[in-house]
Amino acid sequence: MTGDGGRLIPQAIVDAGPFDADDLASLSWDGAAPATLNVTTRRRWQRNPNPDPIIANRNKRNRQRGNRTSHDLAAYLGGRNVEALKEPWDVEACGARIQSKRLAQRPSVNAIVGLIEYIGAGPALRALYWVGAGQRVASGRVYVLLEEWVGEHGWLAPEDGAVVHVSRFAYVLEMPVAAFRDLRGVA
Secondary structure (H helix, E strand, O other): OEOHHHOEOOHHHHHHOOOOHHHHHOOOOOOOOOOOOOHHHOOOOOOOOOOOHHHHHHHHHHHHHHHHHHHHHHHHHOOEEOHHHOOOOOEEEOOEEEEEEEEOOOOOHHHHHHHHHHHOOOOOEEEEEEEEOOOOHHHOEEEEEHHHHHHHHOOOOOOOOOEEEEOOOOEEEEEEHHHHHHHOOOO
């Protein structure tokens, strides 16, 4: 591509995006894109990069279902939904930071450990909440790293429905969400 006067425009500048005549006049022709040219202001941000309405509707429904799960869990545990803050956790309740998932099948134990570890260490207990598709919030399960649970509660575990899973990375305690709520002090 050539600019005014037949000079060759470097490929890096051509790839950077659309320009008007003032931009081309101010460019340096030494072969590199100038650092002062801000091409991001020339482009428009696409709200929906995928114009397929079927995929767009599916993504919208999935997002709404995830938001509703976080909202219902926060109400059930007496906490607050912090999903809009873009933190790695969705709900703060019972002195814990909880990532909520509504999936057709339970994630693998290694995936659960990864999701809990993604929350990052801090002053609050980290947990993952999972409920199956089409199930009520009260029927969900809470997963906590056993090491963190023992650090806060000792070896006190729920009497009904508690299971310990072993992964390559850690031990994970699984319990019903109602037992988690009762043991963490929310009536």
